[in-house]
Amino acid sequence: MALKASQLKVGDTYTECLVEDLKRTQIVMYAGTSGDYNPLHTDEIYTMQVAKYPSVFAHGMLTMGMTGRMLTNYVGDGRLTKYGVRFTSQVWPGDTLHSTATVESVGSGLVNLTVETRNQNDVVVLSGYAAARVD
């Protein structure tokens, strides 16, 4: 269902849990579909012994993809006109993520949103914006 401009006001928020206890297998699935097979995301031996990280970690684009689900559930299918993010902290297996869209402005058939995804320690892992057509 698309949003109606008349029913939106600045400061409105919409929140979803994106994932609880992120599994390595989910990260493997994302590698497989996106085509980004960087071993940093799926190969614990390489990542710990060669790249010197504590474990594999999620593709930023997996977090952006899951955050995109929150956005399309909020604004409706095919309604996004812009969506952009900065990856501000890494996402690790075991993380639980919540994502929130906040209405920044509404007008002329368009809503502008700020987007933020946080982990279980309240650390912002993704920060960005989106714009969508509204009725």
Next chain:
Amino acid sequence: MATDRFPVEGTHIMMFARSVADDNQIYYDENYAKTTEVGHIIAPPTFAQSSAQFDPNYFLRPKVGQPWFGSGKEATGIKREPSSGGGGGGLHAEQHFEYHRHIKPGDVLKAVVKPGKAWEKEGKRSGKLVFTETVTEYYDQTGELVITARGVGVRTERPVDAK
């Protein structure tokens, strides 16, 4: 990711939706999709990133007969230390999409990559950071621009401190 031919297929959209834990049936079920405002299956918002699958030279995919830097018998298949802590070409710092039209099964896209800006910054958790930007324009089978994507990659001097 540059590619002359990125065919958008329903099966790929289904698997991509699963991989981002999205069970919205508009990505899976043609009959359901017909009942929606859009009227057909579309791709999730970040799907264009999977153009990597169709870039013949994409460097983060193992290629037949070529060494791969992931682990096998040893921790890495390439006998040299990575030049930066990021490993494998660095980390993804930013991604932006502008949708001129949402893509759907049957589209055949062409992705044209243009280099963007480059800049440096001193990071608290990882030493010197070198950022590079690329702009990717996705055109459909009629030559219409459907998505403009801007990505920023960062190479770090050492691995990013976990916390």
